[in-house]
Amino acid sequence: MSIDINTILMYLLYALVFPGLLFSSVFGLWLAGVDRKVVARMQKRIGPPIMQPTYDFFKLLGKETIIPANAATTTFMLAPYVGLVSLVVLALFIPVGGFQAFGGMADIVVVLYLLTIPSLSIIFGGSASGNPFAGVGVSRSMVAIMAYELPLILVLLAVSKAVSGNGMLTFSLEGITTYQKLNGSLLFDWRLLPAAVAMLLVIPCEVGSHPFDVGEAETEICEGPLVEYSGAPLAVFKLSHAIKMFVMTALFAALFLGGIATGMLWLDIVIALLICTVVTIICMSFLHAITARLKVEQVFKFFWTVVSGLALVSLILVWIGI
Amino acid sequence: MSMQYYQHFPVLSIMILFLGAFLVALFHKSRFMRTFITSVAVIGSFAMMIALIKPVMLNGEIITYWLGGRVPDGGYAIGIALEVDAVSLFFGILVSLAVLLSGLYSFRYTKQDDARDKFFTLYLMLAGGVMGIVLSGDLFNIYVMLEVMTFAAVALTAYRSWNPNAREAAFKYLVVGSIGSSSVLLGIALIYANCHTLNLAQISALAMSKMNPSMLLAFALLFVGFGTKAFMVPFHPIAADAHAAAPSSVSVLISGVFTKTGVYGIIRVCYFLFRTMGMPAVQTGVVLIGSVSMFLCVTMALNQHDFKRLLAFHSISQIGYILTSLGLCTALGIAGGLYHAINHTLFKGLLFLTAGAVLYSTGTTKLEKLGGLAKKMPQTAALFMIGAFSISGVPPFNGFVSKWMIYQATYEKAMETGSIGYALVTVLAVVTSVLTLASFVKVGQSVFFGEMPIEYQNVKETPASMLVPMWIMAGLCLATGLLPNLMFKYLLGPATGAVLNSPAYIDSAMGAGYAASQMPDMSLMADPVIVFAGAWKPLSWLLLFVIILAAVALASLMSKKRTSESGAVIDSKHDTFFGGEENTFSQVASGDLFWGFKHNMRKYLGFMSNAHNGITNEYVTWGVVDLAIIIVYCFIFI
Numbered sequence: 001m002s003i004d005i006n007t008i009l010m011y012l013l014y015a016l017v018f019p020g021l022l023f024s025s026v027f028g029l030w031l032a033g034v035d036r037k038v039v040a041r042m043q044k045r046i047g048p049p050i051m052q053p054t055y056d057f058f059k060l061l062g063k064e065t066i067i068p069a070n071a072a073t074t075t076f077m078l079a080p081y082v083g084l085v086s087l088v089v090l091a092l093f094i095p096v097g098g099f100q101a102f103g104g105m106a107d108i109v110v111v112l113y114l115l116t117i118p119s120l121s122i123i124f125g126g127s128a129s130g131n132p133f134a135g136v137g138v139s140r141s142m143v144a145i146m147a148y149e150l151p152l153i154l155v156l157l158a159v160s161k162a163v164s165g166n167g168m169l170t171f172s173l174e175g176i177t178t179y180q181k182l183n184g185s186l187l188f189d190w191r192l193l194p195a196a197v198a199m200l201l202v203i204p205c206e207v208g209s210h211p212f213d214v215g216e217a218e219t220e221i222c223e224g225p226l227v228e229y230s231g232a233p234l235a236v237f238k239l240s241h242a243i244k245m246f247v248m249t250a251l252f253a254a255l256f257l258g259g260i261a262t263g264m265l266w267l268d269i270v271i272a273l274l275i276c277t278v279v280t281i282i283c284m285s286f287l288h289a290i291t292a293r294l295k296v297e298q299v300f301k302f303f304w305t306v307v308s309g310l311a312l313v314s315l316i317l318v319w320i321g322i
Numbered sequence: 323m324s325m326q327y328y329q330h331f332p333v334l335s336i337m338i339l340f341l342g343a344f345l346v347a348l349f350h351k352s353r354f355m356r357t358f359i360t361s362v363a364v365i366g367s368f369a370m371m372i373a374l375i376k377p378v379m380l381n382g383e384i385i386t387y388w389l390g391g392r393v394p395d396g397g398y399a400i401g402i403a404l405e406v407d408a409v410s411l412f413f414g415i416l417v418s419l420a421v422l423l424s425g426l427y428s429f430r431y432t433k434q435d436d437a438r439d440k441f442f443t444l445y446l447m448l449a450g451g452v453m454g455i456v457l458s459g460d461l462f463n464i465y466v467m468l469e470v471m472t473f474a475a476v477a478l479t480a481y482r483s484w485n486p487n488a489r490e491a492a493f494k495y496l497v498v499g500s501i502g503s504s505s506v507l508l509g510i511a512l513i514y515a516n517c518h519t520l521n522l523a524q525i526s527a528l529a530m531s532k533m534n535p536s537m538l539l540a541f542a543l544l545f546v547g548f549g550t551k552a553f554m555v556p557f558h559p560i561a562a563d564a565h566a567a568a569p570s571s572v573s574v575l576i577s578g579v580f581t582k583t584g585v586y587g588i589i590r591v592c593y594f595l596f597r598t599m600g601m602p603a604v605q606t607g608v609v610l611i612g613s614v615s616m617f618l619c620v621t622m623a624l625n626q627h628d629f630k631r632l633l634a635f636h637s638i639s640q641i642g643y644i645l646t647s648l649g650l651c652t653a654l655g656i657a658g659g660l661y662h663a664i665n666h667t668l669f670k671g672l673l674f675l676t677a678g679a680v681l682y683s684t685g686t687t688k689l690e691k692l693g694g695l696a697k698k699m700p701q702t703a704a705l706f707m708i709g710a711f712s713i714s715g716v717p718p719f720n721g722f723v724s725k726w727m728i729y730q731a732t733y734e735k736a737m738e739t740g741s742i743g744y745a746l747v748t749v750l751a752v753v754t755s756v757l758t759l760a761s762f763v764k765v766g767q768s769v770f771f772g773e774m775p776i777e778y779q780n781v782k783e784t785p786a787s788m789l790v791p792m793w794i795m796a797g798l799c800l801a802t803g804l805l806p807n808l809m810f811k812y813l814l815g816p817a818t819g820a821v822l823n824s825p826a827y828i829d830s831a832m833g834a835g836y837a838a839s840q841m842p843d844m845s846l847m848a849d850p851v852i853v854f855a856g857a858w859k860p861l862s863w864l865l866l867f868v869i870i871l872a873a874v875a876l877a878s879l880m881s882k883k884r885t886s887e888s889g890a891v892i893d894s895k896h897d898t899f900f901g902g903e904e905n906t907f908s909q910v911a912s913g914d915l916f917w918g919f920k921h922n923m924r925k926y927l928g929f930m931s932n933a934h935n936g937i938t939n940e941y942v943t944w945g946v947v948d949l950a951i952i953i954v955y956c957f958i959f960i
Contacts, residue, residue, distance in 0.1 A: 012869070015866055015869050015870060016869070016870070016873055020870065021870055021873055021874070061881055063884075064884040064885070064886055065884060065885045065886065066886050066895060066896060067885065067886065067887045067888065067896070068888070068896055068897070068898055068899075069888035069892040069896040069897060069898070070694065070697075070773055070774075070898050072694070072696035072697050072700070072703065072770070072771055073887070074700060074704075075696060075703070075707075075771070081871070081874060081875075081878075084874065085867055085870045085871045085874060086867065088870050089863060089866045089867050089870060092866060102862070102866070104857050104859070105857060105858070105859040105862050105863065106856075106857060106858060106859070106863070107855070107856025107857050107858065108856065109726055109729055109730070109856060110717065110726065110856065110857075110858045112752075113715060113716065113717050113722055113726075114717055116716060116756075116759065117716060117717070120711075120716065120759075120763075123763055124707070124763075124766060124771070127763070127766055127767045127771035127772065128696065128771045130694060130771065130772055130773050130774075130898060131898050131899055132772075132773070132898075132900075133899065135767060135772055135915075138763065138767055138915075139767075139914070139915040139916055139917065139918075140918065142759075142760050142763050142764075142915070142916060143760075143916050143917075143918035143919050145756060145759070145760070146756055146757065146760055146916075146919055147918075149752065149753065149756040150749070150752075150753055150756075153748075153749055153752040153753075154749060157733065157745060157748060157749065160733070160855075161737075161745075164737065169730070169733060169734045169737045169855040170855055170856070171730065171733075171855045171856030172855075172856050172857055214918070222899070227899055228898070228899060231884070231885075232878060232881070295918075296917060296918030297917070297918040297921040297922055299918065300918045300919055300921075300922050301922050304922070315742075315745070316742065319742045319745065
């Protein structure tokens with residue numbers, strides 16, 4: 001296999017600039033800003049400037065990092081970085097407007113599992129801080145993961161079945177995108193509509209946004225796992241949170257609205273990013289503004305009954321082949 | 323064909339372990355001799371298995387070794403044979419690796435015990451018994467080895483006999499396990515009555531033409547018998563007791579090796595002896611048992627308060643994955659199941675060894691009593707996390723690859739058969755996986771992180787001689803996860819092919835053409851070509867991870883660093899945040915974690931803990947009822 005310098009540089013550019021580290025950070029922080037602004041406007045507040053999360057990020061970078069005496073230092077300090085990096089790698093695998101920097105490396109099941117690494121980094125980081133608030137937060141975050149994993153796999157399997165024809169099963173994201181390019185976006189397939197709604201509800205739970213933010217409930221347990229974090233590690237966690245918004249909404253766009261093709265790649269990408277923004281507003285800002293936080297057991301129950309039910313309906317509809 | 327030197331390796335690798343057992347008993351007074359003999363035996367056995375990779379795995383040879391040179395005479399295999407095909411060797415490697423690593427660990431681990439010579443005698447007997455099972459080509463020989471293995475395991479369970487739990491666990495094990503042993507014996511008797519031979523290969527060739535109700539009964543009996551050894555549901559409670567009470571290095575063997583003989587037995591019974599795995603009814607049955615074991619045991623594990631009991635339930639849950647995958651009877655399913663078998667041995671071995679290290683350092687494995695050990699035992703904590711990530715299927719560790727294959731295999735099966743039931747098995751497997759993760763988050767939070775009780779202030783890191791085998795296992799967990807291609811080339815590909823190719827196994831023992839002459843309509847059950855539905859490139863992922871990590875590290879190096887750590891005296895800046903209250907010891911107890919989950923599942927979980935009441939009579943009843951159900955199932959559907 002011959003590797004020339006241009007290819008390497010191109011891949012480095014993908015990994016570090018677009019759609020990798022730099023772009024996903026900037027766009028993620030922008031999404032977080034949009035989210036805050038929209039919530040504020042819905043609550044008749046003026047709200048922070050859209051760049052506020054970005055300013056916050058740099059502000060936190062400049063602050064002192066305090067390592068609590070009870071913390072297991074290595075895990076405490078490493079966890080945020082591992083979470084951030086694995087999230088950025090995941091962003092590389094998800095097609096944005098049909099553009100996929102690194103194709104053929106990860107399928108939807110891999111994406112499902114890679115998504116747990118950032119959550120785990122928060123859980124183990126919080127756990128390592130030795131704080132009882134964090135302990136409660138860890139427990140709650142894990143329950144949230146248990147809650148959304150069931151509907152998420154049902155959604156993914158329904159999508160996979162819908163695009164697999166002639167007995168050939170495909171889990172690959174390319175396969176899903178290609179199918180939608182040929183047959184139209186899956187959102188407009190009525191059988192998958194319940195699954196799309198389920199996915200829209202999974203996104204805020206995965207990202208940890210209202211009303212499913214039981215793990216970080218500021219007013220109850222002082223941001224749970226993040227309670228002892230300060231300075232750069234906290235900035236990294238906030239950044240990861242923002243990138244997660246991008247990754248999850250981009251995943252939604254790829255799974256359900258992957259059929260949009262104008263023939264111009266840059267336009268496709270811009271449309272996909274717009275979809276990301278709209279999805280953020282619908283499933284995060286909107287829900288955030290109109291709901292109060294659920295209790296832990298309510299979150300679990302809601303996801304294993306209502307949301308899973310929706311996804312299961314889609315799965316069954318797809319299976320009986322209407 | 324002239325005898326190659328390596329054809330003696332199978333018998334030698336069994337003999338060296340048994341010989342070692344007797345020599346250790348003979349030289350019981352000398353600690354040096356004991357250590358030396360045990361090391362030679364376990365290393366020798368492992369080295370011989372590795373040496374067989376080239377001829378068996380790569381060149382596709384099947385080694386048939388007739389003990390005493392008694393080759394088949396007059397069309398009947400009278401002598402005892404060892405027959406090593408890729409399946410046997412696969413399990414042989416897995417067994418000897420686990421025996422080697424946990425043996426090395428035991429030298430230091432048993433330091434606080436007395437009668438250590440008896441420990442190593444029994445240890446080597448157990449190892450020899452297991453090797454005998456996986457390498458043997460004779461059904462009765464397998465039974466004898468099964469008994470050797472079981473009795474050694476029972477004795478080792480009760481090794482710390484000052485502990486009443488250990489004695490009780492051993493008793494339960496003996497009583498409930500005897501259901502399995504007796505059904506295996508009865509099954510063998512029925513087969514012998516019908517086929518007049520005990521040679522696996524010959525039975526395999528004759529069984530189909532001699533199929534009658536008594537053979538069907540024999541199938542059901544053998545399936546349940548080996549299922550008992552794998553601790554499939556409903557035989558799982560004895561495993562939990564045994565693992566919790568046995569010394570950790572023995573738990574590694576019981577979980578990583580003993581249960582694998584059950585899996586191996588089920589493969590031999592279903593794919594070779596009776597070749598019933600092609601039947602949809604058998605597939606449904608095995609997948610059903612596997613899925614139930616998988617889910618039921620993970621929910622039991624979530625409810626445990628003891629590190630080792632928790633691991634014990636996980637071990638059966640993982641066996642459930644393996645059975646589910648093997649029951650699909652597709653190439654991908656078999657490969658995924660075998661992959662998970664080797665992964666399970668590695669990560670569960672690692673986790674049991676970390677549990678042992680915690681027990682060694684603190685004297686307890688009760689989750690409620692522990693906490694914050696990562697500060698005192700950083701390496702053990704790191705090893706635990708590697709094991710926990712592997713078993714929960716976090717990429718890029720090994721558990722992920724095999725689970726990923728199992729999901730694809732079950733979903734492909736669903737597509738192939740058009741049955742949504744298999745799709746639900748996929749969903750169940752994913753849910754089981756996330757529950758597995760949850761229970762290890764619980765262990766992490768209550769043992770290694772959180773606040774440390776004051777009595778562990780002087781706990782020391784695990785000794786190096788125990789850390790080395792653990793690091794090797796951790797390294798293998800990562801390597802088998804990162805290099806699936808090598809795993810396929812050297813282990814899984816040949817083993818999967820062998821599982822689906824029983825005629826070659828028959829011909830190697832009985833002479834070329836025997837399979838064709840006895841079974842004119844034989845056909846392979848499935849195409850041994852593995853087709854993936856998706857893609858996972860662990861090395862590329864790792865490369866990208868390293869590149870981006872380097873970029874992030876560079877960026878954080880360039881920024882000014884202001885980090886403040888606590889001094890010897892803890893000031894309010896570095897003290898744990900309590901919302902302004904005074905700091906009191908307040909570790910979140912493991913039983914209180916995941917309340918949101920437990921509250922919703924309280925009826926199910928309550929029912930389950932009531933059912934597992936520890937009464938031996940009830941467990942025996944479960945076993946007998948299960949046997950009856952499986953026999954009836956076989957008679958109705960096959």
